[in-house]
Amino acid sequence: MIDPFTLSMVLIAALALSGLSVGLAMMSGSFLYLIMMDMRMPRGFDPSIATEQLLQGLYNGYTLLAIPLFILAADIMNVGSLADRLLRFCQALVGRFRGGLGHVNVVSSVIFSGMSGSAVADAVGMGKIIIGLMTRDGKYTPAYAAAITAATATVGPIIPPSIPMVLYALVSDQSVGYLFAAGMLPGLLMALSMGIMNYIIAVRRGFPVDEAVPARELPRVTREAFPALMLPVILLGGIYGGIMTPTEAAAVAAAYALIISVVLYRSVSLASFWGTLKAGSKSAGSIGILIAGSITFNYVITRENVPNDLAAFMNGFDLSPTGFLIAINVLLLLLGCVLEGGAIILIVIPILIPTVQAMGIDLVHFGVIAVVNAMLGLITPPYGLLLFIVSNVTNQPVGRIIREVWPFIIALLVALGIITFVPDFVLWFPRLLGYQG
Structure with missing residues (x-):
């Protein structure tokens, strides 16, 4: 049978x-x-035990409310003029260097990541605008513009706030605040690695140096972008200052984005806001179905004793913590080629956590490793969700974009190596905030 x-x-x-x-x-x-x-x-x-576990998992998952609220905040910023103002600010900062618009792409993703927490939101919102700027007048090939946009969007869920970090907190029972803090330096490292790679490619291919924004224009550009730039400050200051929980911060982010878009910038109409609500509901609903399915399936794998069997299997190889992390990185990178990042975090990571604990590996550090691997999966073929998104934006074949994205994947793998094998680098900021791990 x-x-x-x-x-x-x-x-x-x-x-x-x-x-x-x-x-x-x-x-x-x-x-x-x-x-x-x-x-x-x-x-x-x-079988009713499974139903009870599902309901308890959803009922006790108060932090999960942050996900639809962060999605709503990102969608409001995309339909408003916040993205345009942020891009002009980034262009004023780094557009004057060789491969300037590539650097603008990197910096804008870093800033936007402090607002959306979603790689897809970054690629769809800021990505459309920056790709148009890069390909205008033939300065950059559409395939290169698409590739660097997809690669830089992976920073979005690493720098707080982060929807994947919220999902990891659900399955690992770790603090969302400490996970957010742990993603700060790794996200900046990833951005730096892609900035260096963009500069190397720009020098080799002779990409143009864009016209510098005059110094007299900087105060005006900064003033126009200032309300949008304050959103990450309000979010992180509220969370780490003990004023708001991550869920409350997500609600504040959505409300703040709506207020400055409607009242200050006057760039969101009633019709566009209604469209934003519908689009956000669909995105949140799909994530909700994934979470419900994973909670149900986790009951199955727990009853089958899969986590303990895997721990016993790994112990049979007598791996050191370093060897285990290498094996896990390879496994997660391979899974990222065929699975969506949220599925990896909700299905695979719960199976690995008992072994991670047995190895003495810090769960906050491991959470950053897991999320970075999941985000790399968004730009690795054949699945590569972000590759298909930017392909639709640019009308470029996915194969051509894949050829251009490989240098950035290599740069991100170098960053992943540092994140994996230098835990003090990842945990420095959380420890500064009181983390005892």
Whole structure:
């Protein structure tokens, strides 16, 4: 007789490969497992426990409310004029260097990441505008503009606020605030690595030096962008100052973005705001289905004792913590080629956490490693969600964009190596805020 767990895994894989949402695929496979186990063990198995676990997971997940609110804040900023003002500010800062618009792309992603927490929001919002600037008058090839935009968007979920960090906090029971803090320096390191790579490529290919913004224009450009630049300050200051929880900060971010877009910049109409609400609801709903599916499936893998079996399997190799982290990086990078980042965090990471704890690896440090790997998966073929997004924006074949994105993947892998093997670099800021790990 076929093992229920094996059959459920086959069903999940088949449904996901056929195009069904990963969340719905996990629900279907989990329901099949529960039905088969109930038929096989009518008196020794209670499927209602899975329902109870699902409801408790959602009910106790107060922090999850931050996700739709961060999505709403990012969507409001995209339909308003905040992105335009931020780009002009970035152009004034770094546009004068060789490959200037590439540097603008990097810096704008760093600033926008402090507002949205989403790589997709960064690529869709700021990405459309910066790609248009880079390709105007043939300064940069569309494929290169698309590649650097996809690569820099990966910084969005590393620098706080971060939707993937919220998901990791859900499965690891770690502080969202400390996870946000741990992502600060790694995110800046990733941006620096891509800035250096952009400069190297710009010198080799002879990319232009853009006209410098006159010094007399800097105060005006800064003043116009200042309200938008204050959003990350308000968010992080509120969280680390103990004034707001991450969920409350997400609500403040959405309200602040709406107020400055409507009242100050007057760039959001009622119709565009309604469209933003609908788009944000769809995005939040898809993430909600993924979370519900993962909670249900986590009950299945827990009942099958998969985490403990994996821990015993890894212990059999007698790996050091360093060797284990190398193996995990390889595993997560490979999974990122075929799985969406949220699915990796919600499905794979809970299985690994018992082994991570047994190895004595700090869970906040591991969380940053996991999220960086998941974001790298957004630009690695064949799945590479961000590659398809920028392909649609530029009408460039995905294959051409992949050829241009490889140097940035290499730069990000170097940054990942530092993040992985220098935990003090990752944990410096959280410890400054009182983290004891």
